Amino acid sequence: xxxxxxxxxxxxxxxxxxxxxxxxxxxxxxxxxxxxxxxxxxxxxxxxxxxxxxxxxxxxxxxxxxxxxxxxxxxxxxxxxxxxxxxxxxxxxxxxxxxxxxxxxxxxxxxxxxxxxxxxxxxxxxxxxxxxxxxxxxxxxxxxxxxxxxxxxxxxxxxxxxxxxxxxxxxxxxxxxxxxxxxxxxxxxxxxxxxxxxxxxxxxxxxxxxxxxxxxxxxxxxxx
Amino acid sequence: xxxxxxxxxxxxxxxxxxxxxxxxxxxxxxxxxxxxxxxxxxxxxxxxxxxxxxxxxxxxxxxxxxxxxxxxxxxxxxxxxxxxxxxxxxxxxxxxxxxxxxxxxxxxxxxxxxxxxxxxxxxxxxxxxxxxxxxxxxxxxxxxxxxxxxxxxxxxxxxxxxxxxxxxxxxxxxxxxxxxxxxxxxxxxxxxxxxxxxxxxxxxxxxxxxxxxxxxxxxxxxxxxxxxxxxxxxxxxxxxxxxxxxxxxxxxxxxxxxxxxxxxxxxxxxxxxxxxxxxxxxxxxxxxxxxxxxxxxxxxxxxxxxxxxxxxxxxxxxxxxxxxxxxxxxxxxxxxxxxxxxxxxxxxxxxxxxxxxxxxxxxxxxxxxxxxxxxxxxxxxxxxxxxxxxxxxxxxxxxxxxxxxxxxxxxxxxxxxxxxxxxxxxxxxxxxxxxxxxxxxxxxxxxxxxxxxxxxxxxxxxxxxxxxxxxxxxxxxxxxxxxxxxxxxxxxxxxxxxxxxxxxxxxxxxxxxxxxxxxxxxxxxxxxxxxxxxxxxxxxxxxxxxxxx
Numbered sequence: 081x082x083x084x085x086x087x088x089x090x091x092x093x094x095x096x097x098x099x100x101x102x103x104x105x106x107x108x109x110x111x112x113x114x115x116x117x118x119x120x121x122x123x124x125x126x127x128x129x130x131x132x133x134x135x136x137x138x139x140x141x142x143x144x145x146x147x148x149x150x151x152x153x154x155x156x157x158x159x160x161x162x163x164x165x166x167x168x169x170x171x172x173x174x175x176x177x178x179x180x181x182x183x184x185x186x187x188x189x190x191x192x193x194x195x196x197x198x199x200x201x202x203x204x205x206x207x208x209x210x211x212x213x214x215x216x217x218x219x220x221x222x223x224x225x226x227x228x229x230x231x232x233x234x235x236x237x238x239x240x241x242x243x244x245x246x247x248x249x250x251x252x253x254x255x256x257x258x259x260x261x262x263x264x265x266x267x268x269x270x271x272x273x274x275x276x277x278x279x280x281x282x283x284x285x286x287x288x289x290x291x292x293x294x295x296x297x298x299x300x301x302x303x304x
Numbered sequence: 305x306x307x308x309x310x311x312x313x314x315x316x317x318x319x320x321x322x323x324x325x326x327x328x329x330x331x332x333x334x335x336x337x338x339x340x341x342x343x344x345x346x347x348x349x350x351x352x353x354x355x356x357x358x359x360x361x362x363x364x365x366x367x368x369x370x371x372x373x374x375x376x377x378x379x380x381x382x383x384x385x386x387x388x389x390x391x392x393x394x395x396x397x398x399x400x401x402x403x404x405x406x407x408x409x410x411x412x413x414x415x416x417x418x419x420x421x422x423x424x425x426x427x428x429x430x431x432x433x434x435x436x437x438x439x440x441x442x443x444x445x446x447x448x449x450x451x452x453x454x455x456x457x458x459x460x461x462x463x464x465x466x467x468x469x470x471x472x473x474x475x476x477x478x479x480x481x482x483x484x485x486x487x488x489x490x491x492x493x494x495x496x497x498x499x500x501x502x503x504x505x506x507x508x509x510x511x512x513x514x515x516x517x518x519x520x521x522x523x524x525x526x527x528x529x530x531x532x533x534x535x536x537x538x539x540x541x542x543x544x545x546x547x548x549x550x551x552x553x554x555x556x557x558x559x560x561x562x563x564x565x566x567x568x569x570x571x572x573x574x575x576x577x578x579x580x581x582x583x584x585x586x587x588x589x590x591x592x593x594x595x596x597x598x599x600x601x602x603x604x605x606x607x608x609x610x611x612x613x614x615x616x617x618x619x620x621x622x623x624x625x626x627x628x629x630x631x632x633x634x635x636x637x638x639x640x641x642x643x644x645x646x647x648x649x650x651x652x653x654x655x656x657x658x659x660x661x662x663x664x665x666x667x668x669x670x671x672x673x674x675x676x677x678x679x680x681x682x683x684x685x686x687x688x689x690x691x692x693x694x695x696x697x698x699x700x701x702x703x704x705x706x707x708x709x710x711x712x713x714x715x716x717x718x719x720x721x722x723x724x725x726x727x728x729x730x731x732x733x734x735x736x737x738x739x740x741x742x743x744x745x746x747x748x749x750x751x752x753x754x755x756x757x758x759x760x761x762x763x764x765x766x767x768x769x770x771x772x773x774x775x776x777x778x779x780x781x782x783x784x785x786x787x788x789x790x791x792x793x794x795x796x797x798x799x800x801x802x803x804x805x806x807x808x809x810x811x812x813x814x815x816x817x818x819x820x821x822x823x824x825x826x827x828x829x830x831x832x833x834x835x836x837x838x839x840x841x842x843x844x845x846x847x848x849x850x851x852x853x
Contacts, residue, residue, distance in 0.1 A: 102423075103826065104417060104423070104826075105495070111494075114495070117490045118421065118486050121520055122486060126524070128521055128522075128525055131524075131525065132525050135557075135558075139554055221540075221542065223540040223542065234549045236542060236548055236549070237542065237548060237550065240541045240543055241543075244532075244535070244543075
């Protein structure tokens with residue numbers, strides 16, 4: 081037990097030989113492990129950030145089941161469905177990017193990251209069309225709600241949660257795009273290789289989380 | 305000096321390198337450092353400043369409460385002062401105080417690491433903290449807010465005071481807290497030196513680890529909550545507005561889901577400090593190492609399921625009240641486990657009554673009485689009587705503030721030689737410790753009595769028959785203030801003129817003393833291979849040998 085933290089044989093790199101190795105880590109493997117653990121912890125904070133909104137959704141859905149169902153009927157279901165397809169596909173391309181860089185094919189990885197960025201942009205574009213439609217119909221949160229289609233108490237709460245949840249998610253898409261762009265640029269300039277690709281992996285993890293949150297938002301806001 | 309030099313020779317370690325304090329003396333070398341020790345020292349300076357600021361607010365409140373009627377300033381100013389006192393002390397002092405200042409400094413030393421896992425993130429957490437603090441102070445200067453630090457809706461969504469920048473400041477400081485938490489968890493998992501298995505991790509590290517778990521899991525919820533209040537103020541989303549179908553009590557649930565565990569963010573590191581100091585100053589192995597370590601995790605875990613005890617009179621169901629009451633009492637069990645183990649460590653130890661030990665005594669008294677009143681408050685029937693009275697104020701000042709202050713001051717005195725390589729005046733240290741412990745009790749024991757007699761908290765005026773106890777409380781607060789001034793003076797003198805100390809002035813067997821005091825920039829020329837448990841006083845052998853990693 082007490083020797084658990086000792087370095088296993090073979091996990092030993094002489095300092096100064098690897099440009100990616102920071103001074104305070106004994107080996108690159110351990111450094112990469114640290115980065116991965118850090119990312120997973122960060123993702124758990126993201127889950128708890130959204131957990132508050134999911135709780136709010138549960139509470140108000142329970143209070144206003146009819147208004148929430150009626151409002152969800154008036155949302156742009158085609159846009160939500162299309163966006164689900166777009167985002168899941170982008171998760172595939174980012175996973176492919178990791179696969180390619182592992183295989184030493186950096187060019188293919190860059191192409192996959194570029195396609196992911198394109199899908200992300202498409203997602204935001206579709207979302208913008210949707211938001212515009214909601215603005216025209218006055219399907220807006222709180223005191224701005226003027227939609228004639230649903231006049232039930234609690235409908236404005238549905239739109240408050242709709243805009244909060246999709247807005248916060250959209251912000252994460254933008255952050256994810258920034259991260260992916262930086263990673264793609266670095267990959268294109270040879271920073272990552274089959275030997276060291278943790279950056280792409282972490283960006284991919286983040287992107288999967290963005291995707292995963294949408295997979296929960298889609299049924300809650302559009303389908304049920 | 306002799307013994308530690310011999311130790312180093314025996315261990316085959318090379319001569320000490322330049323200390324982290326003198327390795328680069330420009331301002332930029334500090335502001336742009338990646339060294340966990342320098343980040344820790346910068347945090348220490350910042351939290352001491354905010355302790356001073358929050359203390360000034362507290363004294364202003366106490367001065368007003370000398371008289372039952374209007375006095376010194378008007379009611380709005382009074383409301384702003386207690387809000388700013390709470391916000392400053394909680395978000396700017398107590399939450400970062402021990403983890404970010406002392407945790408940063410000693411945690412890597414204690415596990416034989418050269419730095420924390422993410423040094424740049426560590427520095428970033430300091431600047432994010434500063435940014436949030438600047439915003440909060442800006443809001444204070446421009447009038448401050450009058451909601452109390454709890455920001456309860458619906459008042460917080462309607463008050464005309466400067467709440468928005470204050471909320472934004474709290475939101476930003478939350479990021480700093482999360483960054484620190486992630487960094488410490490990853491550091492403990494990946495950077496332990498050879499020989500430090502999980503059951504050899506020093507108890508302070510266990511305390512910080514449990515704290516970090518709470519910081520990572522709870523802080524995002526607070527971030528979301530203050531964001532919702534801010535959006536409600538600016539855009540009128542109506543999430544907590546009953547006129548739009550919203551539920552103000554949902555805010556209380558969200559808020560306390562963070563803010564109750566936050567109490568353990570404050571107190572667990574203090575418990576960790578006490579665990580270290582008890583062993584060092586009793587010269588005895590920690591009694592019940594595993595019990596102390598796991599009770600930290602136990603508090604962190606059960607702390608997530610107790611938030612409802614803040615809502616006993618907010619219309620929560622009787623069933624929920626009962627469940628939350630019982631769950632809250634579990635914290636008392638885990639805390640008692642620690643208390644008995646600390647006392648067990650002292651039993652038949654060779655106690656040296658140095659300044660940190662005085663704070664241990666103060667800590668134990670405040671923790672036990674604060675904790676017992678906490679268990680009493682967790683019973684619903686009693687809470688209905690005490691809710692929103694000075695009894696609650698006295699309770700959380702005892703357990704949360706008192707324990708943190710005692711832990712913070714114990715840490716400051718215990719690790720002062722480690723951090724700066726100098727010693728302070730022991731006599732003045734004991735004088736100040738007595739003043740602080742006495743002053744603290746004199747401040748808050750009258751408040752227990754006031755609350756039990758029905759004096760509500762946060763009121764500007766009070767009936768005349770409460771005056772005597774209020775005057776006693778203010779007198780205590782003044783003593784407390786004097787204590788802090790004395791500490792500040794002798795520590796600043798020690799920093800500049802104090803006698804230089806040897807590597808291990810307390811003869812402690814904690815792992816952080818294996819490096820020179822103050823440590824060189826990269827802590828260890830060679831990573832130590834640890835061969836004993838922390839604080840193993842049964843042998844005279846050194847705790848580690850240096851390996852060539």
